[in-house]
Amino acid sequence: MKKLILATLAVVALTTQFASASQKKKVMIIGMDGVRSDALQAASTPNIDELIATGFYTYDSWHLGYTVSGPSWSAMFTGVWHQKNGVTDNSYAGSNFGQYPYYPHRAKEVKPNLYAVQIVDWAPMSTQVTNEGFDQKIVRTENDVTAVANAAITQLQNANLDAITVYFAKVDNMGHGSGFSPSNPIYMAAIHEVDSAIGRVMAALHARPNYANEDWLVLICTDHGGVGTSHGGNSDNERHIWWIGSGNNVSRKQLVALQDPGSYLMPANPVNPVLLAKTPVQSDIAVTAIHHLLSDDLDSAGFAQKRQQWDLDGKSWLDSLRTTSDPVDTSHPPTAIGKTNLPSMDIKVYPNPSSGWTSLWFDGGKGNKEVSCQVYDVTGKLVLQAGPSAMVSQYRMNVDLSPLPAGQYFVRIYADDKIATKPVILHHQ
Numbered sequence: 534m535k536k537l538i539l540a541t542l543a544v545v546a547l548t549t550q551f552a553s554a555s556q557k558k559k560v561m562i563i564g565m566d567g568v569r570s571d572a573l574q575a576a577s578t579p580n581i582d583e584l585i586a587t588g589f590y591t592y593d594s595w596h597l598g599y600t601v602s603g604p605s606w607s608a609m610f611t612g613v614w615h616q617k618n619g620v621t622d623n624s625y626a627g628s629n630f631g632q633y634p635y636y637p638h639r640a641k642e643v644k645p646n647l648y649a650v651q652i653v654d655w656a657p658m659s660t661q662v663t664n665e666g667f668d669q670k671i672v673r674t675e676n677d678v679t680a681v682a683n684a685a686i687t688q689l690q691n692a693n694l695d696a697i698t699v700y701f702a703k704v705d706n707m708g709h710g711s712g713f714s715p716s717n718p719i720y721m722a723a724i725h726e727v728d729s730a731i732g733r734v735m736a737a738l739h740a741r742p743n744y745a746n747e748d749w750l751v752l753i754c755t756d757h758g759g760v761g762t763s764h765g766g767n768s769d770n771e772r773h774i775w776w777i778g779s780g781n782n783v784s785r786k787q788l789v790a791l792q793d794p795g796s797y798l799m800p801a802n803p804v805n806p807v808l809l810a811k812t813p814v815q816s817d818i819a820v821t822a823i824h825h826l827l828s829d830d831l832d833s834a835g836f837a838q839k840r841q842q843w844d845l846d847g848k849s850w851l852d853s854l855r856t857t858s859d860p861v862d863t864s865h866p867p868t869a870i871g872k873t874n875l876p877s878m879d880i881k882v883y884p885n886p887s888s889g890w891t892s893l894w895f896d897g898g899k900g901n902k903e904v905s906c907q908v909y910d911v912t913g914k915l916v917l918q919a920g921p922s923a924m925v926s927q928y929r930m931n932v933d934l935s936p937l938p939a940g941q942y943f944v945r946i947y948a949d950d951k952i953a954t955k956p957v958i959l960h961h962q
């Protein structure tokens with residue numbers, strides 16, 4: 534989970550004001566195969582957390598089709614669902630990339646000189662896909678996270694690079710091996726490993742000699758979750774996914790509590806177009822990427838025309854990515870911190886409002902061997918952590934909120950495998 538990054542937020546607020554049309558528009562799509570939404574939230578991912586800190590994101594995206602790699606990545610990279618791109622399994626049999634090509638191909642129809650690269654460690658994504666518009670397709674040994682990251686770092690040294698897809702298969706393979714679950718340490722370790730690789734790739738991006746004159750949109754996504762050691766079905770654990778858009782010119786915002794818009798494969802839960810319009814979904818990835826790459830060439834009307842001409846299913850989130858955050862609902866915790874399977878307990882927070890120190894009073898049962906506390910802001914961002922530590926007396930934990938700006942927060946306490954979340958107001962005196 535993330536550490537306090539107030540300094541980062543201050544920098545974001547400044548850079549957001551300097552979104553410049555003169556910066557060259559570039560896109561990086563980072564794919565992590567098979568990462569459940571609850572696992573991402575539970576994992577220690579400092580590098581992804583940095584992207585979220587400058588990001589527009591949701592932990593409540595939903596899969597609308599086959600929860601299998603081939604069809605899912607095809608939807609993400611073409612901007613259309615399986616009914617159009619034709620991919621319904623990992624053989625890619627029946628694909629229709631001629632009519633519905635990948636995002637670099639579409640962007641090059643307007644800007645032929647774009648330079649695009651793909652790096653994957655799952656060969657079918659390279660060998661079974663045609664007409665995709667990549668100038669280079671690099672395949673590394675499956676599960677070799679380091680090799681994928683190293684190839685990306687090399688490509689990022691090319692000043693002419695405009696679009697890059699970086700794909701990591703390992704988390705999915707660990708899920709198949711021993712379980713798609715936040716409680717499986719092998720699965721979680723793979724998420725941590727990919728997060729570290731993403732940190733190295735992002736450092737290479739920031740080190741580009743002309744970075745100050747570039748406007749990179751980084752989109753990070755997964756293709757499906759999993760249940761037990763498999764996926765492909767319609768359970769929530771397979772369909773509940775996440776979506777991050779990040780960049781120096783992206784406003785920070787979390788879309789919370791998005792309702793399931795349904796699936797094309799679930800007659801009992803058909804796609805609801807009203808919910809779909811509000812939810813970032815896989816086919817939106819390509820459309821948002823194309824929109825960003827072409828945003829200096831096409832105005833909104835021009836892009837809308839292209840989207841229609843290309844018969845794209847996905848919608849562009851570019852305008853939302855660049856719009857100042859909506860007011861946040863502070864009446865209840867955001868879903869990012871609201872989801873847990875642990876039994877709840879009652880706590881009292883006193884004093885509340887607090888001017889710095891506050892105490893969490895609770896009855897955790899037999900002895901509270903391990904007690905810890907996390908403090909989230911109203912967007913669900915973790916801003917403080919305490920414990921497990923010696924500050925704990927038997928039924929009380931003291932927490933110092935004074936490093937935080939005044940405002941509303943949510944405190945969450947874990948004790949004896951029970952959990953409680955309460956709002957708390959901080960006033961500085």
Ligand SMILES: [Zn+2]
Binds near residue numbers: 567601602603756757
């Ligand atoms: Zn997959």
